[in-house]
Amino acid sequence: MLRLEDLTLFVRAAALNSFSDTAREAGLQPAQVSTAIKRLEQTLNIRLFARSTRSLRLTPEGETWLPYAISALQTLESGLEQIQPASDEVRGVLQIAVPSDLGRNMLLSVFQAFRREHPALHLKILFSDQITDVFKDPVDVAFRYGNNDDASYVSLPLAPHNQRVVVASPAYIARCGEPKTISELSHHDALTYALRGRVYDKWTLSLDGDTHHVAVKSAMMSDDAEVIRRLAVAGEGIAYKSWLDVSEDVSEGRLKIILPQYQGDSVPLNMICPHRKQLSTTVRLLHQAVKQRCDILQSLKI
Secondary structure, eight states, rough: OOOHHHHHHHHHHHHHHOOOHHHHHOOHHHHHHHHHHHHHHHHTTTTOOOEEESSEEOOOHHHHHHHHHHHHHHHHHHHHHHHHHOOOOOEEEEEEEEEEEHHIIIOOOOOOOHHHHHHEEEEEEEEESSSTTTTTOOOEEEEEOOOOOOSEEEEEEEETBBBBEEEEHHHHHHHHHOOHHHHHHHTEEEEEETTTTTTEEEEEETTTTEEEEEEOEEEEEOOOOOHHHHHHTTOOOEEEEHHHHHHHHHHHHHEEEEEETTTTOOOEEEESSGGGOOOOOOOHHHHHHHHHHHHHHHTOOO
């Protein structure tokens, strides 16, 4: 008979490619995880992992069975949520990692309202454009741009259709003119973003299925996305930003979308956490609050 604990350890070991990391996450000894996997293999009469002293990987049979194991666990968890009463009070400490610009200009007000609604909850908010390692860093949840191709953590979508836009302030446009074609962008002052030494000075824009990579000239560069937004509002140049980061600036006239007929890179926003055990009532309610805010901002796009 299948044991639920063994099934859970199999799914986590498949995601982490390590019995030791799985054991550490579950608060067990590596030998206990190994025993659970062997017990599961005996029950199924198949070998799930190919093991060596240096690596751990799924066998073809393990790869075939993995999605069914994940589906079974998700079904059981969904059923459990339906029969368990939710906690009346959200309390404790929630540690959150959030990108600089997004956190300060969109999410901070959501966090403040959430904290007022749940006064027994304490928030620890970490602002950084560096990608947080939710397994190693002291955070419970992180907000991250980009597509999730990593099955080792849980990803909850917030704004799946978010895209980058080219923006400039009315003051800059009045002084330098407004680019009407993508070729004109290279003649303007660009505000470029840098991360871990890489400068993002090639902007991707698409129109009617044709994709263009435009090399821009950096007038000013920063490794802080919030600084780039402030410089754009101040009229220092043209920026290539996530719509969520500049939506309020555009709606209030501080920035204007340049070349609106073109589509920028897709940058979906997700809330992630290390594993499903951390999808507490607090995390689910916070996800709901942030998603409501994202839905409003997405509806503003022109």
